Amino acid sequence: MEGANIQLFLGNRDLVKSSEVYRSEGKAEARTEARPTILVVDDERLLADTTAAILRHAGFETRIAYDGFAALEVAGSFRPDYILTDIMMPVMNGVELAIAISKMYPVTKILLFSGQAGISEILEQSKARGFEFPLLAKPVHPTKLIESVRKLNDR
Amino acid sequence: MTSNQISAQLFGKTNALTERAKSFLAAIVATSDDAIISKDLNGIINSWNEGARRIFGYEADEIIGQPILRLIPLELHHEEDFILSKIRAGERVEHFETTRMRKSGELFPISVTISPIRDDNGVVVGASKIARDISDRRRADENRFRLAAIVDSAEDAIISKNLDGVITSWNNGARRLFGYEEEEIVGQSILRLIPEHLRQEEAEILRKLRSGQKIEHYETTRVSKSGAIREVAVTISPICNSKGEVTGASKIARDISDRKKVERMAVEAEKIATTGRMAAAIAHEINNPLASVLNLIFLARRADVSKQEIQNYLATAESELERVSHIARQTLGYYRDTGSPSEVQLRDLMQNVLSVYRSKLLAHGIVVDAEYNDLRKIRVHSGEIVQIFSNVISNAIDAMAQGGKLSIAIAQRAKTERDGLQIVVNDTGHGISREHLGKVFEPFFTTKGNLGTGIGLWVARQLAERHGGHISISSSTEPGKSGTIVIIDLPFENSGDANSVEADAFGSSAGIR
Numbered sequence: 175m176e177g178a179n180i181q182l183f184l185g186n187r188d189l190v191k192s193s194e195v196y197r198s199e200g201k202a203e204a205r206t207e208a209r210p211t212i213l214v215v216d217d218e219r220l221l222a223d224t225t226a227a228i229l230r231h232a233g234f235e236t237r238i239a240y241d242g243f244a245a246l247e248v249a250g251s252f253r254p255d256y257i258l259t260d261i262m263m264p265v266m267n268g269v270e271l272a273i274a275i276s277k278m279y280p281v282t283k284i285l286l287f288s289g290q291a292g293i294s295e296i297l298e299q300s301k302a303r304g305f306e307f308p309l310l311a312k313p314v315h316p317t318k319l320i321e322s323v324r325k326l327n328d329r
Numbered sequence: 330m331t332s333n334q335i336s337a338q339l340f341g342k343t344n345a346l347t348e349r350a351k352s353f354l355a356a357i358v359a360t361s362d363d364a365i366i367s368k369d370l371n372g373i374i375n376s377w378n379e380g381a382r383r384i385f386g387y388e389a390d391e392i393i394g395q396p397i398l399r400l401i402p403l404e405l406h407h408e409e410d411f412i413l414s415k416i417r418a419g420e421r422v423e424h425f426e427t428t429r430m431r432k433s434g435e436l437f438p439i440s441v442t443i444s445p446i447r448d449d450n451g452v453v454v455g456a457s458k459i460a461r462d463i464s465d466r467r468r469a470d471e472n473r474f475r476l477a478a479i480v481d482s483a484e485d486a487i488i489s490k491n492l493d494g495v496i497t498s499w500n501n502g503a504r505r506l507f508g509y510e511e512e513e514i515v516g517q518s519i520l521r522l523i524p525e526h527l528r529q530e531e532a533e534i535l536r537k538l539r540s541g542q543k544i545e546h547y548e549t550t551r552v553s554k555s556g557a558i559r560e561v562a563v564t565i566s567p568i569c570n571s572k573g574e575v576t577g578a579s580k581i582a583r584d585i586s587d588r589k590k591v592e593r594m595a596v597e598a599e600k601i602a603t604t605g606r607m608a609a610a611i612a613h614e615i616n617n618p619l620a621s622v623l624n625l626i627f628l629a630r631r632a633d634v635s636k637q638e639i640q641n642y643l644a645t646a647e648s649e650l651e652r653v654s655h656i657a658r659q660t661l662g663y664y665r666d667t668g669s670p671s672e673v674q675l676r677d678l679m680q681n682v683l684s685v686y687r688s689k690l691l692a693h694g695i696v697v698d699a700e701y702n703d704l705r706k707i708r709v710h711s712g713e714i715v716q717i718f719s720n721v722i723s724n725a726i727d728a729m730a731q732g733g734k735l736s737i738a739i740a741q742r743a744k745t746e747r748d749g750l751q752i753v754v755n756d757t758g759h760g761i762s763r764e765h766l767g768k769v770f771e772p773f774f775t776t777k778g779n780l781g782t783g784i785g786l787w788v789a790r791q792l793a794e795r796h797g798g799h800i801s802i803s804s805s806t807e808p809g810k811s812g813t814i815v816i817i818d819l820p821f822e823n824s825g826d827a828n829s830v831e832a833d834a835f836g837s838s839a840g841i842r
Contacts, residue, residue, distance in 0.1 A: 217692070218617045220645065224624035231631065262613060264692040289616025290609050313620035316627040 209235045212323065213252060215245040215259035215271065216287070221312075225258065225319070232320045242266025249275055254282060256323055261288040261296060269300045272307050283326040285310055364460040367446060370417060372397045372409055375455065384439075384462045386432030397458075402430050416445045416456045426463065438463045486561075486584075489568065491577040492539065494519045494531060506561070506584050508554030519580075522551045524558070538567045538578045548585065560586045592791075599788040603716050606723065610685045614656045617688075618649040625649070656684060670708045675739050675750055675819075676701040678711060682718040683737075686726060694732030695725075702740040703750050707821055713792045714819075717800070720785040721754050721815045728758025728813060742818065749798070749820035756813050760806035769802055793817055 212234045216222035219240055226236040237252050239245035241263055249257065257275055261268035272284045289312030297309070310322055358365050364381035368374050374397055377389040385392075385400055392399065398406055408427060415422050422443040429439045440463050446455040480487050486503035490496050496519055499511040507514075507522055514521070523531055527549065537544055544565040551559045561582040567575040628634070629642035676699075683690070683697060690697060725735050736755040742748065761769060761776075768774045770790050786802075793800040798819040805811050 218621070220649070221617055221621045221624065224621055224628060227628055228624055231628075262688065262692055264694055289620065290613040312616040313623050315623055 209233060210256065211235045211237075211252065211254040212256040212258060213237045213239060213245060213248055213254040215239045215242065215257065215263070215268065217241055217260060217263040221260075225316075228316045229258075229320065229323070234323075242268070242271040245271055246274060249279065249282070253279060256326060257282055257284045258287055258319075258323065259284065261286055262290055267296060269296045269305075269307070273300060273303065273305050276305060284308075285323060285326060287314075288312060361459075362461075364458075364462075366397075366458045366460070367455055368397050368458065369455040370413065370453065372413060381460070384431070384460065385429070400429050402428060402436055412443055412456075416443060417453060419445050419447075419453055421445070429460070438467045484583075486580075486582040488519075488580045488582070489577055490519050490580065492535065492575065494535060497577060503582070506553070506559060506582060507551070522553075524550055524552045534565060534578075538565065539575055541567055541569075541575055543567065551582065559584060560589045595784050596788050596791060599784045600716060603719055603785070603788075607685050607719055610689060611656065613688050614685070615653050618652045621649050622646045670710050672706040672708050673711050673714075674706050675703045675709075675714070675752065678714050679718055679737060679739065679752070682715060682722050685719070686722055689723075689726050690735070693726055693729055695729050695735050696733075697735045697737070699737040700739075702738075705741065705750070705821065707750055707819060709796055709819065713796070717789045717792050717817060718752075720789045721817070724785065724815075725754060725756035725758060725813070728756055728760070730758075733757035733812075747797075747820040747822065749818055752817040752819070754815045754817075758812060760811035760813055761802070761804040762806050766802065766804055770800075793819065796820075797822070 210233070212229055214222050214226045214229065214236060215238075216225070217240055222238050222240060226238045230236045234256075237248050237254065239248050242259075243266055245257070245259065246266075257272070259268040259271055263271075268286055268288070272286060275282055275284060284307050286307045286309045288309065300307070308322075308326070310319065314322075358378050361378060361380045362383075364384045365376075365378045366374060366381050367376040374393055374395055377387070377393055381392075382388060387399075398409060401409055405428060412422055412425075422441070424440050424442060426438065426440050428436050430436055439460050441458055441460045443456050443458045445453045446457055448454050480500045483500060483502045486506040487498075487500045488496060488503050489498040496515050496517055499509070499515050503514075504510060509521075520528060520531060530549065534544060544563070546562050546564060548560070548562050551561050553559055562585050563580055563582045565578050565580045568577045568579055570576050625642045625646040629639045629646075634642075679699065679701075683699070722735070729735070734757045736753075738751075738753045738755075740751055740753075742751045765774075765776055769786050771787060774787075786800075790800050796819050798817065800815065800817045802813060802815050804813040
């Protein structure tokens with residue numbers, strides 16, 4: 175009997191090369207300018223890369239992480255003013271990351287970014303633990319995104 | 330009775346009471362199960378047989394010569410005066426039911442027949458008394474009345490029929506369920522209660538009954554006097570005579586229309602929940618590339634980008650849009666389930682489900698290994714099969730929160746009674762504990778707390794069975810070897826019967842009030 179054996183390879187698309195992927199350079203990096211800093215976290219690499227590019231053009235100094243643990247590591251040295259994070263990610267979801275960040279670096283402002291309706295449970299759980307974060311629904315126009323990040327200062 | 334009269338009655342002529350005949354009579358008296366006692370007109374006992382000893386407990390030598398009142402409870406002593414007055418007048422007292430007292434003092438019900446004894450001149454000289462202990466009969470009567478009362482007050486319909494299918498009894502529950510009065514239905518054929526297209530059921534039921542088999546909790550539909558469909562669970566047991574031959578059947582039918590209605594609602598609710606879960610997964614798959622496309626266009630529009638960069642952005646945007654349309658084709662298309670079955674390749678349905686859960690699988694670090702050998706197409710309701718697959722895959726993902734391997738195989742079944750396809754889904758997750766494994770197909774059973782509805786697998790089973798198929802689960806929680814295997818069998822040919830019954834039951838639900 176003839177048959178087909180199909181292996182599904184999931185993910186690993188790396189369409190936009192980014193020069194900004196985190197390089198570990200020791201503790202709290204020296205800031206050259208007084209530009210606002212933001213860490214973009216998304217397991218969807220293309221989205222993380224393009225979002226970071228847009229924010230960089232909008233005047234932010236950016237870093238990128240593709241999962242929650244990498245994000246924690248970057249945040250430790252980069253100490254960003256803002257974190258923009260996806261919610262549904264492998265290993266550590268965006269809400270867990272946000273809770274960890276707000277405990278460790280309370281001044282960092284966090285914006286959740288999600289394309290999925292089914293995350294209300296995760297948000298409920300974080301609310302039950304006393305954490306509430308603003309949420310932006312994907313897809314969002316880049317100008318709106320920039321505006322939302324800037325507005326975080328007013329909160 | 331005089332001895333001549335006795336002789337005439339027994340042997341057709343007087344003076345026939347030879348010694349032989351007398352010993353014959355004596356033998357009858359001695360071996361009778363009834364108490365046979367004689368007494369004189371003063372009420373003094375002068376003979377006492379073996380039956381009397383067994384029933385009353387006195388030996389012959391301790392009671393002969395004693396007054397009969399010894400056998401009569403104090404408060405009934407007046408009966409003896411009445412009996413003696415009858416006897417003196419030459420009358421018999423027949424089947425007189427009263428209470429007597431054993432030697433132990435125990436009172437018991439008894440039926441007595443008392444006849445005058447005459448000497449050869451016809452003068453009454455005493456009385457013979459034949460007494461039967463009716464405790465057992467009384468008890469049987471009481472049981473019978475009690476059972477009759479239970480049958481009559483039962484909520485369920487309780488019906489008996491003979492082996493020709495003719496109704497022989499009909500209780501109140503049956504009247505309520507089917508609308509017929511006892512008088513109008515007893516003597517009629519049981520087929521009056523069976524919808525036309527299910528009449529072949531009765532032949533099968535009768536065949537089983539004749540071979541002495543019981544039919545338990547069989548769910549089917551019946552029709553009431555007004556023509557309304559009744560969904561019932563019936564238990565039918567053979568009724569045997571004292572020789573053990575089957576002479577008929579008792580049938581207990583319970584109205585499960587309400588339960589069926591709730592079950593149907595639960596199935597619909599689960600379908601909606603599954604659709605919701607899939608919609609969330611689909612949304613994720615579509616919104617991410619859309620967000621990337623918006624970003625890429627924004628970047629391409631900037632004033633300072635080179636032509637080459639613009640080309641790169643647009644090419645990437647294009648491939649993202651292709652990804653969106655791929656997802657849309659694969660997922661949304663299958664939700665246009667027309668309600669009638671169509672020929673499909675099961676692997677396509679499975680691939681669609683996998684693409685919907687792609688990012689969840691990725692997020693949990695799950696490797697998928699799929700092997701498809703389903704060369705033949707199969708005729709199914711695609712939406713329902715997607716529902717089953719979606720449920721099983723989503724359970725596997727939940728079980729492998731820390732990653733693992735999801736193996737899927739679809740192949741033609743080898744050597745079974747019916748040709749079909751077998752889908753095997755094997756995960757390396759935490760497994761299902763032994764005490765839970767038996768309950769996974771029960772409605773509202775969940776180990777997922779608030780996150781589970783508890784009816785996913787139950788619905789999956791209903792849907793598989795509606796396709797004439799079957800779903801089973803085995804699992805191990807042994808550390809290092811844990812995992813769950815779900816096997817779904819779907820026949821190429823759905824057995825027409827089950828399908829039409831089901832379709833009818835579902836189709837007519839609107840008519841059930």
